[in-house]
Amino acid sequence: MKTLKYLLTAVFVTTLLFNCGGDKKKEAPKEKIKLGTKKEEKKVDGNVANLVIAGTDAMQFDKKELRVKAGQKVKLTLRHTGKMDVNVMGHNVVILKQGVDISAFAGKAATARDTKYIPAGAEGDIIAYTNMIGGGQTTSIEFDAPAPGTYDFICSFPGHYALMKGKFIVEQ
Secondary structure, three states: OHHHHHHHHHHHHHHHHHHOOOOOOOOOOOOOOOOOOOOOOEEEEOOEEEEEEEEOOOOOEOOOEEEEEOOOEEEEEEEEOOOOOHHHHOEOOEEEOOOOOHHHHHHHHHOOHHHOOOOOOOHHHEEEEOOOEOOOOEEEEEEEOOOOEEEEEEOOOOOOOOOOEEEEEEEO
16 A cells, blocks of 8 residues: 555656646747727828727717828728618718818708718818728728818718717817
Protein backbone atom coordinates (compact mmCIF):
# COMPACT_ATOMS: atom_id res chain seq x y z
CA MET A 1 0.00 0.00 0.00
CA LYS A 2 2.87 2.33 0.82
CA THR A 3 4.44 1.61 -2.57
CA LEU A 4 1.21 2.48 -4.35
CA LYS A 5 1.03 5.74 -2.42
CA TYR A 6 4.61 6.67 -3.43
CA LEU A 7 3.95 5.65 -7.04
CA LEU A 8 0.81 7.81 -7.27
CA THR A 9 2.62 10.74 -5.65
CA ALA A 10 5.51 10.38 -8.13
CA VAL A 11 3.12 10.27 -11.10
CA PHE A 12 1.28 13.31 -9.78
CA VAL A 13 4.47 15.33 -9.19
CA THR A 14 5.86 14.35 -12.62
CA THR A 15 2.63 15.36 -14.34
CA LEU A 16 2.61 18.61 -12.42
CA LEU A 17 6.19 19.40 -13.45
CA PHE A 18 5.52 18.70 -17.14
CA ASN A 19 2.39 20.83 -17.18
CA CYS A 20 3.88 23.72 -15.25
CA GLY A 21 7.12 23.91 -17.23
CA GLY A 22 9.03 27.14 -17.59
CA ASP A 23 8.83 27.13 -21.40
CA LYS A 24 6.60 30.21 -21.50
CA LYS A 25 6.14 32.09 -24.71
CA LYS A 26 6.20 35.83 -24.40
CA GLU A 27 2.80 37.17 -25.33
CA ALA A 28 2.34 40.64 -26.68
CA PRO A 29 0.46 42.81 -24.22
CA LYS A 30 -3.22 42.70 -25.00
CA GLU A 31 -4.84 45.91 -26.10
CA LYS A 32 -7.53 47.06 -23.74
CA ILE A 33 -10.79 47.76 -25.51
CA LYS A 34 -13.43 49.92 -23.90
CA LEU A 35 -16.84 49.10 -25.27
CA GLY A 36 -19.01 51.98 -26.34
CA THR A 37 -16.23 54.56 -26.36
CA LYS A 38 -15.16 54.49 -29.99
CA LYS A 39 -14.64 58.08 -31.09
CA GLU A 40 -14.46 58.73 -34.77
CA GLU A 41 -15.69 62.28 -35.05
CA LYS A 42 -12.84 63.94 -36.85
CA LYS A 43 -9.62 62.59 -38.27
CA VAL A 44 -7.68 64.96 -40.47
CA ASP A 45 -5.83 63.42 -43.42
CA GLY A 46 -4.04 66.33 -45.01
CA ASN A 47 -6.85 68.72 -45.66
CA VAL A 48 -9.71 66.18 -45.39
CA ALA A 49 -12.00 66.13 -42.36
CA ASN A 50 -13.46 62.65 -41.86
CA LEU A 51 -16.66 63.01 -39.87
CA VAL A 52 -18.64 60.00 -38.66
CA ILE A 53 -22.14 60.27 -37.24
CA ALA A 54 -24.55 57.50 -36.29
CA GLY A 55 -28.34 57.39 -36.21
CA THR A 56 -30.37 54.96 -34.10
CA ASP A 57 -33.80 53.33 -34.15
CA ALA A 58 -34.63 55.71 -31.27
CA MET A 59 -34.48 58.64 -33.74
CA GLN A 60 -31.27 60.16 -32.39
CA PHE A 61 -27.89 61.15 -33.79
CA ASP A 62 -24.93 60.30 -31.59
CA LYS A 63 -23.49 63.79 -32.15
CA LYS A 64 -25.15 67.18 -31.91
CA GLU A 65 -22.18 69.10 -33.30
CA LEU A 66 -19.77 68.57 -36.20
CA ARG A 67 -16.75 70.87 -36.72
CA VAL A 68 -14.56 71.52 -39.76
CA LYS A 69 -12.33 74.27 -41.15
CA ALA A 70 -13.49 76.62 -43.91
CA GLY A 71 -12.63 75.36 -47.39
CA GLN A 72 -11.66 71.94 -46.06
CA LYS A 73 -12.66 68.81 -47.98
CA VAL A 74 -15.23 66.98 -45.83
CA LYS A 75 -15.99 63.28 -45.91
CA LEU A 76 -19.19 62.70 -43.94
CA THR A 77 -20.11 59.11 -43.09
CA LEU A 78 -23.52 58.21 -41.69
CA ARG A 79 -24.01 54.87 -39.96
CA HIS A 80 -27.48 53.58 -39.10
CA THR A 81 -26.83 51.51 -35.98
CA GLY A 82 -30.42 50.32 -35.69
CA LYS A 83 -32.13 47.35 -37.29
CA MET A 84 -35.28 48.85 -38.80
CA ASP A 85 -35.86 49.08 -42.56
CA VAL A 86 -35.29 52.30 -44.49
CA ASN A 87 -39.04 52.60 -45.20
CA VAL A 88 -39.86 52.53 -41.49
CA MET A 89 -36.88 54.21 -39.81
CA GLY A 90 -34.73 55.69 -42.58
CA HIS A 91 -32.02 58.23 -41.76
CA ASN A 92 -29.97 60.74 -43.69
CA VAL A 93 -28.01 63.88 -42.89
CA VAL A 94 -29.02 67.11 -44.63
CA ILE A 95 -26.83 70.17 -43.99
CA LEU A 96 -28.90 73.30 -44.57
CA LYS A 97 -27.69 76.72 -45.62
CA GLN A 98 -27.88 79.53 -43.09
CA GLY A 99 -31.31 81.12 -42.73
CA VAL A 100 -33.30 78.10 -43.95
CA ASP A 101 -36.45 77.53 -41.88
CA ILE A 102 -35.99 73.97 -40.57
CA SER A 103 -39.70 73.33 -39.98
CA ALA A 104 -40.69 74.57 -43.44
CA PHE A 105 -37.93 72.51 -45.09
CA ALA A 106 -38.92 69.40 -43.10
CA GLY A 107 -42.57 69.92 -44.07
CA LYS A 108 -41.64 69.90 -47.77
CA ALA A 109 -39.28 66.96 -47.25
CA ALA A 110 -42.03 64.87 -45.62
CA THR A 111 -43.99 64.88 -48.88
CA ALA A 112 -40.99 64.04 -51.08
CA ARG A 113 -41.02 60.26 -50.72
CA ASP A 114 -40.14 59.67 -54.39
CA THR A 115 -36.93 61.71 -54.01
CA LYS A 116 -35.93 60.07 -50.71
CA TYR A 117 -37.29 62.99 -48.68
CA ILE A 118 -35.19 65.65 -50.40
CA PRO A 119 -37.71 68.18 -51.77
CA ALA A 120 -37.52 69.01 -55.47
CA GLY A 121 -36.35 72.57 -56.01
CA ALA A 122 -34.67 72.76 -52.59
CA GLU A 123 -31.11 72.70 -53.96
CA GLY A 124 -30.70 76.34 -52.93
CA ASP A 125 -31.42 75.41 -49.30
CA ILE A 126 -28.93 72.53 -49.04
CA ILE A 127 -25.15 72.45 -48.68
CA ALA A 128 -24.89 68.64 -48.82
CA TYR A 129 -26.90 65.52 -47.97
CA THR A 130 -26.34 61.79 -47.63
CA ASN A 131 -28.45 58.99 -49.05
CA MET A 132 -31.39 57.73 -47.00
CA ILE A 133 -30.34 54.45 -45.31
CA GLY A 134 -31.90 51.76 -43.13
CA GLY A 135 -30.68 49.74 -40.16
CA GLY A 136 -27.16 48.32 -40.44
CA GLN A 137 -26.29 50.43 -43.48
CA THR A 138 -23.59 53.07 -44.01
CA THR A 139 -23.28 55.87 -46.55
CA SER A 140 -20.70 58.60 -47.21
CA ILE A 141 -20.51 61.85 -49.12
CA GLU A 142 -17.69 64.28 -49.89
CA PHE A 143 -18.02 68.02 -50.27
CA ASP A 144 -16.13 71.25 -49.63
CA ALA A 145 -16.84 73.04 -46.36
CA PRO A 146 -18.70 76.32 -46.88
CA ALA A 147 -17.78 79.74 -45.47
CA PRO A 148 -17.20 80.02 -41.72
CA GLY A 149 -20.41 79.96 -39.71
CA THR A 150 -22.91 77.72 -38.00
CA TYR A 151 -25.27 75.61 -40.10
CA ASP A 152 -28.10 73.29 -39.10
CA PHE A 153 -28.16 69.61 -39.99
CA ILE A 154 -31.22 67.35 -39.77
CA CYS A 155 -32.60 63.98 -40.78
CA SER A 156 -35.30 64.69 -43.38
CA PHE A 157 -37.27 61.44 -42.90
CA PRO A 158 -40.84 62.44 -41.91
CA GLY A 159 -41.03 63.52 -38.27
CA HIS A 160 -37.35 62.92 -37.48
CA TYR A 161 -36.08 66.50 -37.69
CA ALA A 162 -37.50 67.38 -34.26
CA LEU A 163 -35.08 64.99 -32.53
CA MET A 164 -32.43 64.35 -35.16
CA LYS A 165 -30.72 67.70 -35.56
CA GLY A 166 -27.49 69.42 -34.73
CA LYS A 167 -25.00 72.12 -35.68
CA PHE A 168 -22.41 71.94 -38.45
CA ILE A 169 -19.78 74.47 -37.39
CA VAL A 170 -17.27 75.79 -39.91
CA GLU A 171 -14.30 77.52 -38.30
CA GLN A 172 -11.71 79.89 -39.82
